[in-house]
Amino acid sequence: MRILLFIHGFNALSQRLFVELEALGHEVSIEFDIHDDNTREAIKLFQPDLVLAPYLKRAIPRDIWENTRCLILHPGPLGDKGPSALDWAILKGESHWGATLLQAEEEMDGGPVWESRSFAMAERPKSSLYRSEISDIAVASVKDALKRIEAGEASPRRLSKQDEDVTGNLQPAIRHKDRVIDWKKDDSETILRKIRSADGVPGAQDGFFGRSLYLYDAHRVSDEALLILNAAPGAVIAKSGFALCRKTKDGALWIGHMRDPHGEHGFKLPAALVLEADLDKELSEVGGYPTICSHRIGDVTHLHFPFYNGAMSTSECEDLLAAYREAAQQDSKVIVLHGGPDFWSNGMHLNVIEASNDAANESWRNINAIDDLAEAIIRTESHLTVAVMHGNAGAGGVFLARACDQVWLRDGVILNPHYKDMGNLYGSEFWTYLLPRYAGEENANRIAEQRLPMGADEAAMLGLADKVLSNNRAFFASEVDEQVMQLCEANVWSNLIDKKIKQRREDEAIKPLSTYREEELTRMRGNFFGFDPSYHVARYNFVHNIAKSRTPITLARHRDKRYQSGAAHRSTHKGYGT
Known part of the structure; x- marks a missing residue:
């Protein structure tokens, strides 16, 4: 089937649908919702059998949905309507929620239903639930709907007010004032829901030191000393790295990130950077904000680093390297690097770089800090190392x-193993060594040039991954534990360690790791400090x-x-070697 993905932005959900539909053999193209005339032109050029809109902010024009079947994904249960479905669900503390796939018609979110599914709500931010x-x-809903369409079952369900399973209703667009925090009146749970309901976009509005800010990345505080501290609700009472602890009337919350729309930098940043000039210099530094942590179970050291949105600043890379080196000093056998639940890592922290006084120099510091970490991992001979990806990476x-x-x-999980969309950035992290080694020279070049997302099965087929485990998050964790224990078996572990050391020394003799790093960083220096501003423009945008x-x-x-002439291969014909 020929499917046009019609989207506002190529976010995690859109990328996953793109990958999954291509894996099923469908012919997929993408058009951003920029202007109605662009959309009409896309329809004319591509002539899709179906338009699928998983992420839109406005209605599809009538002349399009009247002539081409258009399916809309609405993040709410049967009968739910309105642009703020998931926001309200979190704000109201709903225990269950859903998503509905319906056909576009005149009434927004009011067309006949193809599929609808529900899930138990978890206590996580809106953006995390989306991913x-x-x-x-x-x-799952899109796949089932496509099966029905291909089988000729083109009869979506018309909802009626009498339907017992219709649990949703029309809800208004949420407003900033619906989420404004009152630290004197709101308890911790209410504040947490307000921030989580706005995490991602636009943030929960709040006042800090007379400034109107937007808050993100909120977490409960478990430290008893902070919970019972005698301070006025709203007071900043401690910090943990760049996160700030703010007192509530019944406890305290960590606030990891903020945005000051009227400040020097109007984008999201670590909280302490936004308020750096206003904070008490004597503010206590304590632990508790969820950042780098490790624990050991038998012969396995687990290292978690749930960096917000997977971005890794220079200081965070340095801290993670220190934690990794400490793990490598233990007498365990395997080090497991977990990343976070939503993202394993997305590389450099572009927001922190943009906010720095010298973006080129901060970019240089950041890429070197990541390279230091990557090199330490590659050179480890005392342990087997495993990257366990619960979430996406780019x-x-x-x-x-x-x-x-x-x-x-x-x-x-979705991977984006390319750099070029960031202003033709060359990239480092020893990719010129690692990619040919695991994927082969021919595939390495194609992967680097594709600029397209990749699913787990494709990543494993190409050598970017070794195993694909369960999609169920609870089962995934138990599978990881089981697989890691197998690596710890004496014969397995010693054989793999010997093979690893032998391979590394052979590779080093052919071309030293330092040479790969020097070559990559020479190209990156050109990106950062050269005459071509493409990287800086792309980062700003x-x-x-x-x-x-x-x-x-x-x-x-x-x-x-090339596509219009029939020369561009589609779908499963990406041209990878075997």
């Missing part, structure tokens, strides 16, 4: 994971969320002249 539960049931994060001896993916004026040709294949 996980919503994404899972959206993919750019340098993909190759940082591949620096490990084993890479295990949860089924459903990304950080400031500048809307695209056109859909990139790599996504809008219907606009690719």
Whole structure:
């Protein structure tokens, strides 16, 4: 089937649908919702059998849905309508929620229903629910609907007020004032829901030191000393790295990130950077904010680093390297690097770089700090190393994971193993060593040039991953534990260690690791300090969320002249070698 993905932005859900539909053999192209005339032109060029809209902010024009079947994903249960479905569900503390696939008609979210599924709500931010539960049931719903359409069962369900399973209703667009925090009146749970309901976009509005800020990345505080501290609600009472602890009327909360729309930098940043000039210099530094942590179970050291949105600043890379070196000093056998639940890593922290006084120099510091970590992992001879990807990874994060001896993916994870969309950035993290080694020279070049997301099965087929485990998050964790224990078996572990050391020494004799690093960083220095400003322009546009004026040709294949001439291979014909 020929499917046009019609989207506002190529987010995690859109990427997963793209990957899953292509894996099923469908012919998929993408058009951003920029202007109605662009959309009409895309329809004319691609002539899709179906338009699928998983992420839109406005209605599809009538003349399009009247002539081409258009399916809309709405993040709410049967009968739910309105642009703020998941926001309200979190704010109201719903125990269950859902997603509904319906056909576009005149009434927004009011068309006949193709599929609808529900899930138990977890206590996580809106953006996290979109990437996980919503994404899972959206993919399942789309697959089932396509099966029905292909089988000729083109009869979606018309809802009636009398239907007992219709639990949703029309809800208004949520407003900033619906989430404004009152630290004197709101308890910790209420504040947490307000921030989580707005995490991602637009953030929960609040006042800090007379400034109107937007808050993100909120977590409960468990430290008893902070919970019972006698301070006024709203007071900043401690910090943990760049996170700030703020007193509530019944406890305290960590606030990890903020945005000051009227400040020098109007984008999201670690909280202490936003308020650096206002904070008490004597503010206590304590632990508790969920960042780098490790624990050991028998012969296995687990290292977790749930960095917000997978971005790794210079200081975070340095801290993670210190934690890794400490793990490597233990007499365990395996080090497991977990990343976070939503992202393993997305490489450099572009927001922190953009906010620095010298973006080129901060970029240079950041890439060297990541390279230091990647090199330490590659050179480890005392332990087997495993990157366990619970969540997605992009750019340098993909190759940082591949620096490990084993890479295990949860089924459903999406990788973006390329740098070029960030202003033709060359990339480092020893990708010129790791990618040919695991994927082969021919595939390495194609992967680097594709600029397209990749699913878990494709990553394993190409050598970017070694195992694909369960999509079920609870089962995935138990599978990881089981697989790691197998690596710890004496004969298995010693054989793999010997093979690893032998391979590394052979590779070093052919071309030293330092040479790969020097060559990559020479190219990166040109990106950062050279005459071509493409990287700096692309980073600025990304950080400031500048809307695209056109859909990139790599996504809008219907606009690719090779496609129009029949020369561009589609879908499963990506041209990879075997």
